[in-house]
Amino acid sequence: MKKGLITIFFIASLVNINSQVIDSIQSVINDPSLTTTQRINELNDLSRELTYISPVMAMKSANEALSLAIEYNNKRGQAYAYRNISNIFTLNEHFYSGTEHIQKALKIFNEIGDSTGVADCYISLGHYFKQLKDYKEQNKYHKKSHKIYSRFDLPSRLAVTSFNLAESYFYLKQYDKARSLNKEAIRLCVELNNTPLLSMCYKLKASIALEENNLAEAEKYFLTTLGISDSLGIYSQKLAVIESHLGLAEIYILKNDKENYLKNIQEALKISKKEKFVKYLPGIYNSFINYHIDNENYEEISNYLVEYENVYDSLRISEFNDKSNLTKNVLDAFELEEKAAVLAAINNQQTTSLRQSRITVVVVGILAILLAALLYFLYRSNKKINKINNELIRQTETINHQKENLETLNNTKNKFFSIVAHDFKSPLASLSSFSNLLVNHSENFSKEEIIDLSKKMNTSLHKTIRLADNLLKWASIQMNNIESNKIRFELNAVINEVTEVYSPIAADKKIKLDVNIKDSITVYSDKNQLEFIIRNLVNNAIKFTSSGGSVKVESNTVTGNYKTLKISDTGKGMTSEVKNQIFNAGYIKKTEGTAGEKGTGLGLTLVKEFAEINNIKIDLDSIEGKGTSITLFFN
Structure with a gap:
């Protein structure tokens, strides 16, 4: 001591x-x-x-x-x-x-x-x-x-x-x-x-x-x-201070000391915002979100998502201003060098003129050489300045592009909260109504009616959980915090697992689910993300196909060593407008199925994101009133 x-x-x-x-x-x-x-x-x-x-x-x-x-x-x-x-x-x-x-x-x-x-x-x-x-x-x-x-x-x-x-x-x-x-x-x-x-x-x-x-x-x-x-x-x-707080947070999370963990993460966030260290913000906010996910505090998750976007936007703008000021200093440095070179040229000219004052021809020759050198130097200096101006123009274009991306993300954020406000409220209201009936009037229901109400509550609960899972995955992708664990595995096994789950659902709608796997195909992807892609595409095919229709799932190896998975249906198809926008960034549209099935509009957005992460190409072919065919290409 x-x-x-x-x-x-x-x-x-x-x-x-x-x-x-x-x-x-x-x-x-x-x-x-x-x-x-x-x-x-x-x-x-x-x-x-x-x-x-x-x-x-x-x-x-x-x-x-x-x-x-x-x-x-x-x-x-x-x-x-x-x-x-x-x-x-x-x-x-x-x-x-x-x-x-x-x-x-x-x-x-x-x-x-x-x-x-x-x-x-x-x-x-x-x-x-x-x-x-x-x-x-x-x-x-x-x-x-x-x-x-x-x-x-x-x-x-x-x-x-x-x-x-x-x-x-x-x-x-x-x-x-x-x-x-x-x-x-x-x-x-x-x-x-x-x-x-x-x-x-x-x-x-x-x-x-x-x-x-x-x-x-x-x-x-x-x-x-x-x-x-x-x-x-x-x-x-300042860097030592931030990294020390993050190091202490890592230690305290290993010790399960939540109070000191939060204290140090908050200090790291405070200093990063004050000193405009943008590179630390995604990791710090991700730590907050993971902490509140573990503690099931979903309201805090939403608050940190909004705070992250606002702080990140503000600091990025400030960072661009700082970099612009530093770029101006490059121009100042070049101007200093240009002035020095001009002064040196003038000094040399005067010295030469004094030394050779009696020899006019030599003086003229030297002046001509100096003039040529000066013009060449000015030409080179002008070339450098033009290069810097072009770089400034390029940076301005980059800033404008990032501004457009931020506007797109802001629109997507608004859609996100619209989904949270509406789609969470409806199933939770249903659960509340069902539970009130059971609590207050259970003596008035038969055993079969109670079982039926319980099934409806279970269905509503599963839909709410699935919506929450999609929303959290989508939010992680927007913050670039999604991780991909790519391995080699058999595609056929994943197809069988998914179709086995959806066979009863297709049968309930009187839809024929036809699975045709010709070859044993090995792919290199994140297995969970690929299963998510296939599950959503099969679910959509069944959802938008009417009773008596059919859904096909086919895998094959085609020319050029590409491996394919094709999911097609005889459903209601898409309009040209929807087909052209369905995979665009920020396009989230809810559409009811042929039997009134509800959705969030997030499914295909996540499919597109996961496909890009795993280098999977998507080909969409759809005719309104005749059906849709979606093919996945694996390299």
Whole structure:
């Protein structure tokens, strides 16, 4: 206990020291006695410190450093400014701009022989490949940077490279190497009072413990990370905070501690919304929904579905605005480079003119060459600007397309709640009426009448359960949370299971159900999803076929190695309008069967979604008044 209190007190003292670093840099920058080189270095340091805290402020400092470095021809300052700009773009998934700027930085560092600058660029490239989840490439570049800094007496940079390399080994599941390097990084962070990096190290230590199922140690260091981050305030590493809350939630769900599980999931959601970390939202909302499904709290599920859509839409719009602002900074950087090149050209022109003032022909020749070079440079610069403008146009088109998709999803959401409001109410009202009759008037009914009422209650209950199942599957698909477990299995077995269930139903309607399986066919799909597809198509065929009609289920292997399953009926068919829209996104229409059977309109929507997930092609042929034929093609 005493040791734990000493550790907490020591970490708190580190936080107080480190939280002043950024404020200190900002105050130094305003010192009028600074030289230009010192001001450039301080601006670059500030940009680096702010990259993971405030990308907008970091970009502002980097551009200011770049402007000064270009004006005073400070190559090293230019290179570090380019590196900082690259890090900001990469963090915000502008990978093209990030790669372009890091290559500029590498080129300058190599030209001036700055090996530590090259190592810093390798660090940035490691982060680049981490964003792309290419952990082998991430590990390769962090090895290079760690090897370079191991040769120099620079503990602050060695701490960074040790942590980065440890993290890359963690993603490669080489936990012993990760643990050893992370231990060294923690030692250096404590010596250097580098509290933000120390919080990342403890988060990594907790993650390793969690992967090795050491829940007590994982919980301890996730909580330590959060304690440090709370003390850092606005200078905390937000990603470490979110991932620590999610890690604690995973631990508490394993411990069946529902109160602390919800507390940490809620904190992760709160910070993700505040800091606009859109990528965490689907997983967090999915955790809430699964929790309330397990606890049968369907009202909360509906609330979280609505909240998710509203929050996600708002943050996506904000994210697009942020990315637009960062893209404008690319244009600013190009303008700075263009001004620098023009100034250099003018300077060269003046120098040449003074040196060769007595030789008019040479002067004219040099001016002509410089003019041609300038025109070529302007041509290249204009080409780059046009390329950026085209990219902005493309991004605008993407945003408009996403807006249309959001409108479609909103219409679908309205339909969803319409179904919930109407189709849940009707069967539940029937159940209520039947149960009231049995409770209040059972003495007035014969045994046969009570059995008949019970059967009707059972039928209504099964319809309600099936509706709830379809609605939950449909909602999961809309949030991209449906999972597919594809295996190889015999298609014929699934067909037999489905038709065995529906044979009595067809017989009750006096419909002939004909099953014709010619070959033994093996398919590669999710068995449950494929069974759902076949079940819905057979159910619809029987539902829309009148008494005396027939339904056929046929499987075969056709030319080109395609395997087919055809379900046809002699029912009432579809109009051209319905046939053209039946599988379109957002089209949900309820239609009664030939015997007055009810439906939700969700069945074929789910069939289309599951078919796309399993790479199954659907061919529809229907003639109004004559029947419908639907063929599934398996590759």
